[in-house]
Amino acid sequence: MKTREKVKHTRKKNKLISDDxxxxxxxxxxxxxxxxxxxxxxxxxxxGEFVFVVGDSGSGKSTLIxxxxxxxxxxxxxxxxxxxxxxxxxxxxxxxxxRNIGVVFQDFRLLKDRNVYENVAFAQRIIQIxxxxxxxxxxxxxxTVGLAGKYKAKPxxxxxxxxxxxxxxxxxxxxxxxxxxxxxxxxxxPKNSWEIMKLLEExxxxxxxxxxxxxxxxxxxxxQKRVITMKKxxxxxxxxxxxxxxxD
Amino acid sequence: MRISSFFYTxxxxxxxxxxxxxxxxxxxxxxxxxxxxxxxxxxxxINFDNIVKTAEKGVSVTVFxxxxxxxxxxxEIGNLISMRTEVSRIDYISADEAWxxxxxxxxxxxxxxxxxxxxxxxxxxxxxxxxxAMQGTLVTYLESxxxxxxxxxxxxxxxxxxxxxxxIGYVSIGIIGILLAVxxxxxxxxxxxxxxxxxxxxxxxxxxxxxxxFVRAPFVIEGIIIGLFGSLIPLGIIYxxxxxxxxxxxxxxQILTSLIQFIPVETIFQTLVPVSLAMxxxxxxxxxxxxxxxxxxx
Numbered sequence: 001m002k003t004r005e006k007v008k009h010t011r012k013k014n015k016l017i018s019d020d021x022x023x024x025x026x027x028x029x030x031x032x033x034x035x036x037x038x039x040x041x042x043x044x045x046x047x048g049e050f051v052f053v054v055g056d057s058g059s060g061k062s063t064l065i066x067x068x069x070x071x072x073x074x075x076x077x078x079x080x081x082x083x084x085x086x087x088x089x090x091x092x093x094x095x096x097x098x099r100n101i102g103v104v105f106q107d108f109r110l111l112k113d114r115n116v117y118e119n120v121a122f123a124q125r126i127i128q129i130x131x132x133x134x135x136x137x138x139x140x141x142x143x144t145v146g147l148a149g150k151y152k153a154k155p156x157x158x159x160x161x162x163x164x165x166x167x168x169x170x171x172x173x174x175x176x177x178x179x180x181x182x183x184x185x186x187x188x189x190p191k192n193s194w195e196i197m198k199l200l201e202e203x204x205x206x207x208x209x210x211x212x213x214x215x216x217x218x219x220x221x222x223x224q225k226r227v228i229t230m231k232k233x234x235x236x237x238x239x240x241x242x243x244x245x246x247x248d
Numbered sequence: 249m250r251i252s253s254f255f256y257t258x259x260x261x262x263x264x265x266x267x268x269x270x271x272x273x274x275x276x277x278x279x280x281x282x283x284x285x286x287x288x289x290x291x292x293x294i295n296f297d298n299i300v301k302t303a304e305k306g307v308s309v310t311v312f313x314x315x316x317x318x319x320x321x322x323x324e325i326g327n328l329i330s331m332r333t334e335v336s337r338i339d340y341i342s343a344d345e346a347w348x349x350x351x352x353x354x355x356x357x358x359x360x361x362x363x364x365x366x367x368x369x370x371x372x373x374x375x376x377x378x379x380x381a382m383q384g385t386l387v388t389y390l391e392s393x394x395x396x397x398x399x400x401x402x403x404x405x406x407x408x409x410x411x412x413x414x415x416i417g418y419v420s421i422g423i424i425g426i427l428l429a430v431x432x433x434x435x436x437x438x439x440x441x442x443x444x445x446x447x448x449x450x451x452x453x454x455x456x457x458x459x460x461x462f463v464r465a466p467f468v469i470e471g472i473i474i475g476l477f478g479s480l481i482p483l484g485i486i487y488x489x490x491x492x493x494x495x496x497x498x499x500x501x502q503i504l505t506s507l508i509q510f511i512p513v514e515t516i517f518q519t520l521v522p523v524s525l526a527m528x529x530x531x532x533x534x535x536x537x538x539x540x541x542x543x544x545x546x
Contacts, residue, residue: 098457113267126458131252
């Protein structure tokens with residue numbers, strides 16, 4: 001499969017030094033105004049882990065995601081993603097770096113004027129996968145997320161849960177090493193939320209490192225995964241098989 | 249770039265025009281309006297310039313010679329004048345030709361009373377200028393030439409035409425300047441609208457890991473196509489309007505045809521088509537390039 005070859009090639013370049021997938025050492029991020037969004041965060045997420053990051057608004061969760069995507073650079077500290085020093089990454093290398101990271105947002109962020117097939121195929125087109133391979137890979141990925149029959153539908157014709165599954169399919173079609181999910185169930189009802197979480201668990205079982213930022217107490221408490229709790233830019237708790245810690 | 253990616257990019261550029269049809273129409277209309285005004289003013293100015301140039305060709309300086317001058321010296325003076333750069337043409341009018349012309353113009357049948365040529369010493373050179381503004385320089389020179397008795401010139405005509413030329417130059421610069429300012433204003437507004445439509449799309453592409461080139465290429469192709477239509481449409485309209493106006497004026501005001509020689513639309517289009525196309529495509533290219541660039545830093 002061409003996708004796999006391409007991704008492998010990029011992975012080789014990045015030289016996986018250890019089992020660590022994400023290493024953040026004493027990372028701080030300040031914006032021009034106000035208190036720092038992140039303040040001395042140190043984290044280590046291993047390859048193949050499933051991690052929840054929880055915390056209230058303003059706790060620094062979104063900044064964490066933006067730093068991992070290299071949308072922002074830290075004010076202080078060091079971030080390694082798959083052995084790659086994110087801060088030192090040259091601008092022209094960012095697209096290739098991001099191809100190792102699948103990302104899913106609360107608001108789905110699908111290309112509204114393209115159908116389901118085109119939204120997923122788009123991720124493959126940007127890494128220049130030949131069309132004949134795209135024609136095989138995209139339907140396969142759509143059936144994995146349970147949307148094989150809706151490949152012609154436009155995003156607005158789909159429910160929230162279906163749109164999020166399209167976003168997941170797009171994030172996963174290039175077989176990323178890491179999946180970042182920023183409030184993936186934020187706009188979904190409980191039934192759809194659970195379906196998405198099951199999918200994430202299946203993806204994780206296949207070896208992809210999954211990091212989910214969420215507010216969903218029930219999901220966090222039920223799934224019994226590693227939970228990192230943040231408050232005002234600081235990691236206040238990091239527990240294996242943890243639960244949602246209340247503010248009070 | 250793979251061939252499939254290349255065609256994908258072209259296809260996306262084309263599809264994008266139809267997807268954002270209102271924005272595309274607004275952009276085509278904006279570019280089209282600017283280039284239409286440009287074309288109209290160009291056609292007017294080039295015709296006006298032609299009228300002045302035609303009038304200039306008729307402006308001449310006449311020199312008369314000293315009494316009893318030899319034919320050889322006249323020939324010599326003729327050669328000297330011909331060598332001047334400001335001279336485009338020089339005609340010799342002998343004394344007999346001058347008298348014949350005078351008789352026809354002013355005397356008619358009353359000329360029979362003259363037995364000799366009263367204009368015996370009125371052989372002359374009629375000198376036509378390549379640039380009417382140089383008339384003063386030429387006259388100064390002619391007055392210094394030995395054997396020339398008198399230099400006749402039409403200062404008012406020369407000054408008026410020379411002034412017209414300068415005026416046309418200033419008006420052209422002024423109009424093109426105003427059109428450019430209006431174009432930049434309109435196009436920057438259209439580009440701003442384009443940005444708000446595209447912001448999210450560009451962001452998504454960048455999050456997935458698209459290179460700047462991959463994000464930009466369809467937009468740039470879209471911009472070029474919009475620019476192409478934005479220049480072809482006004483060219484078509486100008487072609488029709490110009491021919492109709494010329495036909496109407498020539499048919500309705502025949503008196504004008506002796507004064508004004510309209511430049512054929514084909515001649516105007518030899519310059520207008522490449523300039524308009526280059527401007528349209530250039531505006532489309534630069535506009536889309538800037539629109540996307542602002543959002544590539546994600």
